[in-house]
Amino acid sequence: MKIAVAVQEDHTVSQHFGHAEGYLIYVTDGLKILSETPISPENESGSHCGAGENQGHHHGSLDQLEGCEYLICGGMGQGAANRLMQVGIRPIVVDQPQGDPRQLVEAYLRGDLQETQPHRCCGGHGQGKEG
Secondary structure (H helix, E strand, C coil): CEEEEEECCCCCECCCHHHCCEEEEEEECCCCEEEEEEECCCCCCCCCCCCCCCCCCCCHHHHHHCCCCEEEECCCCHHHHHHHHHCCCEEEECCCCCCCHHHHHHHHHHCCCCCECHHHHCCCCCCCCCC
16 A cells, blocks of 8 residues: 655655645555655645645646555645545545654554544635634
8 A cells, every 4th residue: 555645845744735845655565664755746836725726736746646545644625635535545634743754654554643634624715714
């Protein structure tokens, strides 16, 4: 299974999918990590998380996530979550991503990763802000 983690330039977990500067792709056997590959988004234009008519900041980079089953990040609007699900990627949004991305993937594989709903982390797109 392949798991993507949205990251910043320094490879820390991005607090918001639309602000990510790249991804770390982890190939796993379902129990442990087998490999890690960094990739950078192809498309840097557009709104930061898909609001409005533009398809969003990372719409063009979804092709780079092909084969991934999951994407972990610290926040995401519902529009971005919907687009990911349309291409077969389940978003995993964590309230306060702590530790390095590898630790989050390992926690997910153990069943220990606490997640929240995508719209709870991004209230600026008409879904209302929860706090």
